[in-house]
Amino acid sequence: MGKREVAIKIGGEAGFGIKAAGLILGKALFQSGAEIFGYSEYPSLIRGGHNTYQMNVANEPISSTTKRVDILIALDKKTIEADMKYLTDDGAVIFDGALEQRDKRLINLPLMELSKKAGGVIARNMVALGAGAYLVGLELSKLEEQVEKNFKNKGAEVLTMNRQAVELGYNFLKDKKVKKETDLAEWSLKSRNKSDIIATANEATAEGMIWAGCKFYAAYPMTPATSIMHILAERQREEGLVVHQTEDEISAIGAAIGASVAGVRAATGTSGGGFSLMVEHLGLAAITETPLVVVESQRTGPATGLPTWTEQSDLKFIINASHGEFPRMVIAPGDAKEAAEMIQQAFSWAEEWQVPVIFILDKYLSESDFVWLDWESKKMAVKRVGFISDKELENLDNYKRYEITGSGVSKRAVPGQKGRVGVINSDDHDEYGFSTDESEERIKMMDKRFSKVKNMEAELPEPKLYGPESAEVTIVGWGSVKGPILDAMQEIRKSRNQVRQLPDLDIPSSGGRIALGAKNSKVNFLHLNYLWPFPGRRVKAVLEKAKKVLLVENNKTGQLGDLIREQTGIEIKNRFLKYDGRPFFREEIVEKINSLIIQ
Amino acid sequence: MSGQGIEKFNTKVLPTWCPGCGNFGIWQALKQALLDLELEPHQVLMVYDIGCFGNGANFTKTYAFHSLHGRTLPVALGAKIVNKDLKVIALAGDGAAYGEGVQHFIHTARYNVDITFIVADNQRFSLTAGQASPMTREGVVTKTTPFGEIKKPLNPLVLSLEAGASFVGRGFAGDPAQLTELIKQGIEHRGFSHIDILQPCVSFNKENTYEWYKNIIYKLEEHKYTPDNREEALIKAKEFEVSGKMPTGILFKEERETYEDKLPQLQGEALVKRELKGLGVLI
Numbered sequence: 059m060g061k062r063e064v065a066i067k068i069g070g071e072a073g074f075g076i077k078a079a080g081l082i083l084g085k086a087l088f089q090s091g092a093e094i095f096g097y098s099e100y101p102s103l104i105r106g107g108h109n110t111y112q113m114n115v116a117n118e119p120i121s122s123t124t125k126r127v128d129i130l131i132a133l134d135k136k137t138i139e140a141d142m143k144y145l146t147d148d149g150a151v152i153f154d155g156a157l158e159q160r161d162k163r164l165i166n167l168p169l170m171e172l173s174k175k176a177g178g179v180i181a182r183n184m185v186a187l188g189a190g191a192y193l194v195g196l197e198l199s200k201l202e203e204q205v206e207k208n209f210k211n212k213g214a215e216v217l218t219m220n221r222q223a224v225e226l227g228y229n230f231l232k233d234k235k236v237k238k239e240t241d242l243a244e245w246s247l248k249s250r251n252k253s254d255i256i257a258t259a260n261e262a263t264a265e266g267m268i269w270a271g272c273k274f275y276a277a278y279p280m281t282p283a284t285s286i287m288h289i290l291a292e293r294q295r296e297e298g299l300v301v302h303q304t305e306d307e308i309s310a311i312g313a314a315i316g317a318s319v320a321g322v323r324a325a326t327g328t329s330g331g332g333f334s335l336m337v338e339h340l341g342l343a344a345i346t347e348t349p350l351v352v353v354e355s356q357r358t359g360p361a362t363g364l365p366t367w368t369e370q371s372d373l374k375f376i377i378n379a380s381h382g383e384f385p386r387m388v389i390a391p392g393d394a395k396e397a398a399e400m401i402q403q404a405f406s407w408a409e410e411w412q413v414p415v416i417f418i419l420d421k422y423l424s425e426s427d428f429v430w431l432d433w434e435s436k437k438m439a440v441k442r443v444g445f446i447s448d449k450e451l452e453n454l455d456n457y458k459r460y461e462i463t464g465s466g467v468s469k470r471a472v473p474g475q476k477g478r479v480g481v482i483n484s485d486d487h488d489e490y491g492f493s494t495d496e497s498e499e500r501i502k503m504m505d506k507r508f509s510k511v512k513n514m515e516a517e518l519p520e521p522k523l524y525g526p527e528s529a530e531v532t533i534v535g536w537g538s539v540k541g542p543i544l545d546a547m548q549e550i551r552k553s554r555n556q557v558r559q560l561p562d563l564d565i566p567s568s569g570g571r572i573a574l575g576a577k578n579s580k581v582n583f584l585h586l587n588y589l590w591p592f593p594g595r596r597v598k599a600v601l602e603k604a605k606k607v608l609l610v611e612n613n614k615t616g617q618l619g620d621l622i623r624e625q626t627g628i629e630i631k632n633r634f635l636k637y638d639g640r641p642f643f644r645e646e647i648v649e650k651i652n653s654l655i656i657q
Numbered sequence: 658m659s660g661q662g663i664e665k666f667n668t669k670v671l672p673t674w675c676p677g678c679g680n681f682g683i684w685q686a687l688k689q690a691l692l693d694l695e696l697e698p699h700q701v702l703m704v705y706d707i708g709c710f711g712n713g714a715n716f717t718k719t720y721a722f723h724s725l726h727g728r729t730l731p732v733a734l735g736a737k738i739v740n741k742d743l744k745v746i747a748l749a750g751d752g753a754a755y756g757e758g759v760q761h762f763i764h765t766a767r768y769n770v771d772i773t774f775i776v777a778d779n780q781r782f783s784l785t786a787g788q789a790s791p792m793t794r795e796g797v798v799t800k801t802t803p804f805g806e807i808k809k810p811l812n813p814l815v816l817s818l819e820a821g822a823s824f825v826g827r828g829f830a831g832d833p834a835q836l837t838e839l840i841k842q843g844i845e846h847r848g849f850s851h852i853d854i855l856q857p858c859v860s861f862n863k864e865n866t867y868e869w870y871k872n873i874i875y876k877l878e879e880h881k882y883t884p885d886n887r888e889e890a891l892i893k894a895k896e897f898e899v900s901g902k903m904p905t906g907i908l909f910k911e912e913r914e915t916y917e918d919k920l921p922q923l924q925g926e927a928l929v930k931r932e933l934k935g936l937g938v939l940i
């Protein structure tokens with residue numbers, strides 16, 4: 059069968075439980091075998107405002123949101139005003155009350171009345187959810203299972219109220235024999251594996267940190283990075299790690315450096331504003347050669363910008379942050395699964411090369427709900443490296459913390475180990491760590507640190523090319539644009555297939571879903587996850603062969619484009635840039651690609 | 658190793674402080690305290706600030722981390738939490754402790770992490786050649802206050818007392834014997850110990866000389882003072898502003914659970930040891 063997809067958007071004031079309710083429905087749909095992608099929008103306030111949660115539900119893997127909405131669940135009038143324009147012609151809107159204009163798409167649902175009947179107006183989101191479930195043909199029992207899971211710890215009364223609320227909403231439409239938007243029962247969905255879950259990139263990052271043996275996480279709350287801290291804080295006792303909430307971000311990175319110097323894997327996390335405060339310490343980690351992982355989940359800047367919206371505008375800042383010159387690594391996953399995998403790499407490379415590693419996310423990744431198949435499959439074994447053993451140290455009266463070696467990496471002694479103690483020094487230093495400003499010593503140490511780079515480069519995986527080796531349009535992007543671009547390519551390919559009556563391609567699991575070498579596609583996509591050291595050779599090789607290149611970035615100035623020009627000499631003229639705080643919607647990319655193909 | 662004197666805490670690098678600098682007295686007292694406490698260089702992590710006092714990173718043989726200006730305490734805290742067996746001492750000048758990094762000072766006192774914070778208080782930014790610091794008194798002329806300082810100085814002892822430090826003391830660089838005792842007690846104390854040390858800077862502070870201090874200080878231990886009451890300690894901390902006299906010694910001390918004590922996941926073996934002993938590290 060062909061692709062089926064329905065987009066459900068729930069809107070209402072902050073405090074209505076928009077995202078919580080949406081996710082319950084999302085999980086129920088997911089457990090029924092559907093693929094989902096959840097995306098939320100909200101202003102920076104606790105009550106009022108306009109919050110939405112959109113869930114795209116499909117029978118094939120998806121990881122992007124659409125502008126188009128098929129079912130709009132409006133918990134308030136503002137949602138009608140703001141979001142009716144996205145509703146498809148044959149879509150449906152659930153609303154409590156009449157609309158100013160007569161609209162055949164309206165389904166009047168007495169939310170207030172039914173929620174009061176269930177036990178309180180607080181449950182109106184759940185009434186609406188029941189109605190939404192009916193409209194997509196989800197079995198009521200599947201939704202009830204999730205309601206049960208979600209509320210079982212909140213007491214019998216709360217659980218009963220919420221269960222009744224979904225039932226009332228569901229049955230209200232059923233009794234009225236309202237026409238369904240789609241019927242999940244006809245989607246021929248496969249049953250779910252237990253190992254498939256839904257997660258945000260923050261959840262995946264936190265999980266990956268635990269897998270990587272991170273034992274100390276210091277941070278100061280800042281959206282959209284904060285939930286990493288929430289998750290780790292919740293699990294710190296069972297996992298034997300310490301989560302330390304600091305007085306500011308300066309302290310957070312300092313404490314993480316201290317913990318790392320003392321010998322454990324340590325990290326900090328923040329958004330751009332907090333990262334701005336951290337940059338002096340980034341250089342401290344670098345010159346003291348202390349392994350460090352910093353998560354930077356970007357939001358719209360500068361300053362407070364749009365604090366709850368997304369952007370990819372910190373790339374050049376992150377690559378250049380802190381005064382002086384030093385090697386670092388910069389990694390940007392494109393979805394939840396990549397986040398879990400790559401954060402583990404971040405820890406192991408930070409330790410292997412004794413450098414700071416900055417791990418870039420953004421609001422879109424941090425707070426969107428991705429399907430994460432076979433979630434434990436990316437778990438890596440933890441291998442601690444780079445230490446000198448007690449025995450070696452005691453027998454060595456000439457231990458040098460900053461010994462010049464071929465690889466640029468020297469063994470670390472940790473405080474407490476008996477033997478020749480040394481200085482771990484923010485002043486530039488000799489091999490023992492003592493401060494020196496001799497010209498030769500300075501050159502020696504700079505060259506030592508930079509000698510790591512060629513080995514780092516050799517170890518970093520190359521950027522992935524999705525789609526055929528050669529194509530009419532080659533898209534280039536990094537990090538979070540992955541989902542919208544891959545979904546757009548898929549959509550274009552599907553529509554072409556339909557015209558040519560080609561069979562559907564075999565579709566592997568989410569992530570690498572467009573098989574390399576797919577012949578009938580006119581588009582391919584070079585996706586950069588490992589941004590520094592910059593993979594210039596590979597980027598150049600791909601782009602030199604490309605016919606038309608399209609740069610897609612969630613920022614104003616095309617920062618990756620600048621980097622590519624700087625590192626390869628190639629200038630990309632077609633740039634699709636977006637800086638309104640919103641991610642790329644799938645349609646926008648489809649349209650952009652089509653305009654280039656037709657040109 | 659025992660039987661060796663304090664020189665076992667010397668590195669091959671000689672101090673670069675000006676002759677007569679108060680830092681020498683502090684340095685002596687610090688090494689003597691480590692010796693008296695029978696600590697070996699490897700059992701101690703000193704986290705140094707940037708400044709004249711911070712330059713001690715090169716002269717003193719223990720594990721040393723030379724940090725950024727104002728940023729000793731976060732690093733010290735991180736290290737202490739993951740290795741509670743280490744003696745962790747943070748060392749900073751007054752500019753660093755009470756200016757650039759004052760938030761860390763107040764909050765680390767509040768957390769009551771088991772760290773000893775030693776501040777060489779010379780009322781100047783000395784390494785940068787003599788500007789006013791948060792401790793410079795009103796009217797004093799420095800390079801940045803050519804018409805006299807117009808801001809009020811901070812009272813750091815009041816700050817740490819109010820913030821919840823569990824050990825607060827003041828020493829004088831010109832009295833290494835008392836200072837040794839004070840540092841020993843500070844290191845032995847479980848919890849955040851703040852020791853402010855009156856430190857003459859012979860190059861950039863012509864007002865607050867050894868003589869000047871000698872005329873205004875007196876020792877609490879010679880006045881039947883028991884340092885077990887925070888309110889009394891606050892009165893002592895403000896005495897100079899009131900009567901022109903400055904008490905030295907321990908102002909306040911209390912037994913209180915440390916930050917580390919309150920984390921169940923830190924009970925038992927030090928976190929880092931669980932992590933690294935498999936590699937033959939920290940066995």
Ligand SMILES: Cc1ncc(C[n+]2csc(CCOP(=O)(O)OP(=O)(O)O)c2C)c(N)n1
Pocket residue numbers: 706707708709710711726749750751752753754777779781782783784785790
């Ligand atoms: C972020 C930063 N700002 C400024 C400096 C320059 N600086 C170095 S030491 C110092 C002041 C030192 O004063 P204090 O902490 O009292 O130490 P002292 O030299 O008096 O012992 C300053 C301002 C710096 N190193 N880093």
Ligand code: SF4
Pocket residue numbers: 673674675677678679680709710779783784857858859860861
């Ligand atoms: S300038 Fe002052 S504080 Fe610095 S070494 Fe000289 S006397 Fe000591």
Ligand SMILES: [Mg+2]
Pocket residue numbers: 708750751752777778779780781782783790
């Ligand atoms: Mg000073």
